Amino acid sequence: xxxIETSCDPQQCREIGERCAVLNLRKAARLMTRxxxxxxxxAGLLPTQFSLMVAIRAMDPVRMSQLAAVxxxxxxxxxxxxxxxxxxxLVTTGPAAExxxxxxxxxxxxxxxxxxxxxxxxxxAQTRVAERLGEARLSRLLADxxxxxxxxxxx
Amino acid sequence: xxxIETSCDPQQCREIGERCAVLNLRKAARLMTRxxxxxxxxAGLLPTQFSLMVAIRAMDPVRMSQLAAVxxxxxxxxxxxxxxxxxxxLVTTGPAAExxxxxxxxxxxxxxxxxxxxxxxxxxAQTRVAERLGEARLSRLLADxxxxxxxxxxx
DNA sequence: GCCATATCAGTGCATATACACTCATCCCAT
DNA sequence: ATGGGATGAGTGTATATGCACTGATATGGC
Numbered sequence: 001x002x003x004i005e006t007s008c009d010p011q012q013c014r015e016i017g018e019r020c021a022v023l024n025l026r027k028a029a030r031l032m033t034r035x036x037x038x039x040x041x042x043a044g045l046l047p048t049q050f051s052l053m054v055a056i057r058a059m060d061p062v063r064m065s066q067l068a069a070v071x072x073x074x075x076x077x078x079x080x081x082x083x084x085x086x087x088x089x090l091v092t093t094g095p096a097a098e099x100x101x102x103x104x105x106x107x108x109x110x111x112x113x114x115x116x117x118x119x120x121x122x123x124x125a126q127t128r129v130a131e132r133l134g135e136a137r138l139s140r141l142l143a144d145x146x147x148x149x150x151x152x153x154x155x
Numbered sequence: 156x157x158x159i160e161t162s163c164d165p166q167q168c169r170e171i172g173e174r175c176a177v178l179n180l181r182k183a184a185r186l187m188t189r190x191x192x193x194x195x196x197x198a199g200l201l202p203t204q205f206s207l208m209v210a211i212r213a214m215d216p217v218r219m220s221q222l223a224a225v226x227x228x229x230x231x232x233x234x235x236x237x238x239x240x241x242x243x244x245l246v247t248t249g250p251a252a253e254x255x256x257x258x259x260x261x262x263x264x265x266x267x268x269x270x271x272x273x274x275x276x277x278x279x280a281q282t283r284v285a286e287r288l289g290e291a292r293l294s295r296l297l298a299d300x301x302x303x304x305x306x307x308x309x310x
Numbered sequence: 311g312c313c314a315t316a317t318c319a320g321t322g323c324a325t326a327t328a329c330a331c332t333c334a335t336c337c338c339a340t
Numbered sequence: 341a342t343g344g345g346a347t348g349a350g351t352g353t354a355t356a357t358g359c360a361c362t363g364a365t366a367t368g369g370c
Contacts, residue, residue: 008271013213016277021284021293022184022191023206024300027227029177029184030357031307036177037358048326051178058168064349072182074328079350081326101335101348116163122171129176132306138176141299144292145179151287152186185327192328203356219319229358234320236356256318256365317366326357336347 032129039125043118049085050122052078053107053115056091061104063096072153090114187284194280198273199243205277207236208262208270211246216259218251227308245269 017023036047045053055071056062068075082105085091090111096102107115130138172178191202200208210226211217223230237260240246245266251257262270285293 008212008267008274010213010215013209013270016209016274017206017213018301019281019297020206020209020277021281021297022187022202023209024297024304025180025184025187026203026206026356028300028303029180031227031303032177032180034358035307046325047177048181051172051175051181054168054171054175054178057163058165058172060165065347072186073326075349076329076351077327084325095335099336099348103349112163115168119163119171122175126174126176133302137299137302140295141303142174142176142179144296144299145183146173147288147292148183148186148296149179152190181326189328201355220317228356230319231321231359232357239355250365254318254366258319312370314369315367318364319362320364321362322360324357324359327355329354330352332349332351334347334349336345338343338345340342 035129036122036125039128040118040121043114043121044088045114045118048081050115050118052081052085053090053111053118056105057107057112057115061106063102063104064093065102067105069153072149085111088114190284191277191280194283195273195276198269198276200269200273203236204240205270205273207233207240208245208266208273211260212262212267212270216261218257218259219248220257222260224308227304240266243269 033047036050040047040050043050051071055067059067059070064078065075067073068078071078073081082091082093086093088110089108091105092108093103093105096104133141188202191205195202195205198205206226210222214222214225219233220230223233226233228236237246237248241248243265244263246260247263248258248260251259288296
């Protein structure tokens with residue numbers, strides 16, 4: 001008779017830990033987040049907040065859903081992630097004139113100044129990563145991460 | 156005289172979004188998390204919880220700090236991430252006999268059964284990723300992510 | 311043996327993440 | 341013009357993440 005799998009041996013689990021895409025992605029993300037967080041601390045922006053502001057500035061003004069889609073972030077997560085930035089007066093959101101259901105997100109002048117302040121620190125973190133990981137490996141990693149994004153982003 | 160950078164143009168921000176390591180890592184992690192979460196839903200384990208149980212089983216029994224180090228997860232984050240698993244009776248923690256400051260983490264028999272239940276679903280998710288991303292690219296990505304881990308893990 | 315220090319784990323607080331549900335606005339068919 | 345479905349955004353709840361701080365136990369110098 002066939003056996004139903006009711007256990008899982010440790011050696012098998014070690015192999016899974018080596019090969020699991022989500023585990024390794026999240027683990028690397030935690031490490032990278034800490035590195036950027038430490039480096040950019042003087043600018044008073046956490047990595048997610050910096051990323052958000054960069055994305056906003058790239059499309060300024062941009063609607064909530066559009067921004068969420070580009071970042072592959074849930075729309076409701078975006079709503080909450082904008083809160084600390086709004087509280088600090090770095091971004092504003094307001095209903096669009098043409099469609100009052102939508103909200104347009106913008107960087108304030110203070111937000112632009114803060115982002116400009118953070119840019120050199122970001123470059124510093126990025127340079128450190130490139131040095132320690134190697135330019136070639138970093139470029140390859142970024143390309144593969146973008147492949148993940150285009151492959152799994154709901155079109 | 157030299158100008159202080161007080162603004163940041165949108166085009167520059169688009170380039171930063173393309174090259175930023177932390178942004179692209181977190182974005183890919185969000186997408187991958189959703190894929191595994193959906194696939195493994197029938198087993199009642201979120202991706203982080205599955206990863207945690209795999210890591211525990213690989214070293215069973217394992218001390219809190221040791222587990223946190225392997226996962227590159229803050230020790231206090233680990234404490235809280237174990238809660239839902241303890242509540243479901245899938246893992247237990249208790250002080251080690253030799254040093255009562257430390258706590259040893261173990262999978263319960265129920266935890267082992269649940270992990271065995273989740274394994275085929277994990278394989279299904281992993282296979283889907285390999286198919287859509289390509290075996291070669293996935294292997295390369297995993298190798299680079301592990302390079303990130305070894306490079307930026309403390310000591 | 312005893313205290314100073316080091317080490318291990320938990321709490322309080324804040325941010326990050328997303329699903330289910332709700333509310334507001336728009337648009338179209340009648 | 342209006343009512344009903346479609347679409348955009350927010351809330352409630354739960355998990356994930358980590359820093360600063362606290363409490364508990366071990367250990368070494370005396």
